[in-house]
Every structure is written in structure tokens, then in C-alpha cells.
Amino acid sequence: MEKEEKVMVLLLFMTLTSLMTAYLCFGSGFTASGQESGKEIRQYSRESGVGEKVFLEAEVLSKRFTYTGGHLLLQVDCDSEVLSVFIPKTAGADALNMSIQEGDFIGLTGTVSEYKGKREITVERKEDILLSDDYSTK
Incomplete structure (x- = not known):
């Protein structure tokens, strides 16, 4: 070789x-485009542990703002x-309050906490929250 x-x-x-x-x-x-590495998103179940990142589809039963802080709390029905x-x-929270109504079906991604x-x-x-119209067509 030269x-x-x-x-x-x-x-x-x-x-x-x-x-x-x-x-x-x-x-x-670099995988999962923007998601934290090692944090796989799983379907929510009763066995999901605290700190686990989950996805679920549910019906909105009620919504209200917290007494302090202006945070939004939803009560949802996920598989009974x-x-x-x-x-x-x-x-x-403000924008979502305007777009989510009681009785809506939503898909959401979040972290299980207590x-x-x-x-x-x-x-x-x-x-991380999609109305049923947004995710049913995808």
C-alpha cells in the first residue's frame, strides 16, 4: 500500500x-424522537407502578380547577x-379546560403518581392529551 x-x-x-x-x-x-431514553410508554393498567409513563383512553366524568395554583383536575373512567x-x-390547564368537556373521550399520556x-x-x-376526534382518525 502506498x-x-x-x-x-x-x-x-x-x-x-x-x-x-x-x-x-x-x-x-436519539431513539424515540424527544422521549427520554429508557422511559417506555405502556398502556395503563391497575398494575402500573408509580413513576411509570403510561397511555390511556378514558371518558371525562368531571373537571375542576384546584383551589390554589390554577391546575386542572379531571376525573376519568378508564375501564371501570x-x-x-x-x-x-x-x-x-387553561387551554385544555376550554377544549375538554364532561362526557368527552380522551387519550392521554402521563406519569402514574400518588x-x-x-x-x-x-x-x-x-x-399529551388528545380529544377522541384527534386520535381516532390516526
């Missing part, structure tokens, strides 16, 4: 090594289980 060919092979080897190292260190963080859904003011001994789902962004 000197230039050896240099090219060495540069190619170094490039491939760098790419493999980057993939092994950061590759899983009444769950509370906590939507912080910073997650667009408040005063009762299970609830905490929503992080208003985009």
Missing part, C-alpha cells in the same frame, strides 16, 4: 471507531376505574 492509501485507511478506521463509540454512548438517547388526571397550569394515598396520572404537556 502512503496515501494507508492514511486513508487509518482515517476511515478512526471515523468508524468514533461513530461506534458515539452510538454506544448516546445512541439510545375512576382515575384523577392532574394537569399543571404550566402544562396548559396523591394523598390515591392514584392519579400527571400530564406534562397539553400535547
Whole structure:
């Protein structure tokens, strides 16, 4: 091999090594476009644990704002289980209050949490809640 060919092979080897190292260190963080790595979203069930990221479809039974803070609380019926859904003011509680009505069917993604001994789902962004019209056509 000539000197230039050896240099090219060495540069190619170094490039491939760098790419493999980057993939092994950061590759899983680039999957799932914007979702945290290692946080798989699962269908909600009664066995879902606190801290687990879940998706569920449910009927809105009631809605109200918290007494302080301006957060929105929904009571939803998910497979005959009444769950509370906590939507912080910073997650667009005002906008969601205007678009969600009692009796609506919604799909939502959130984190299972516990408040005063009762299970609830905490929503992080208003985009994590879809009205039935929005997700039934997808």
C-alpha cells in the first residue's frame, strides 16, 4: 500500500471507531424522537407502578380547577376505574379546560403518581392529551 492509501485507511478506521463509540454512548438517547431514553410508554393498567409513563383512553366524568395554583383536575373512567388526571397550569390547564368537556373521550399520556394515598396520572404537556376526534382518525 502506498502512503496515501494507508492514511486513508487509518482515517476511515478512526471515523468508524468514533461513530461506534458515539452510538454506544448516546445512541439510545436519539431513539424515540424527544422521549427520554429508557422511559417506555405502556398502556395503563391497575398494575402500573408509580413513576411509570403510561397511555390511556378514558371518558371525562368531571373537571375542576384546584383551589390554589390554577391546575386542572379531571376525573376519568378508564375501564371501570375512576382515575384523577392532574394537569399543571404550566402544562396548559387553561387551554385544555376550554377544549375538554364532561362526557368527552380522551387519550392521554402521563406519569402514574400518588396523591394523598390515591392514584392519579400527571400530564406534562397539553400535547399529551388528545380529544377522541384527534386520535381516532390516526
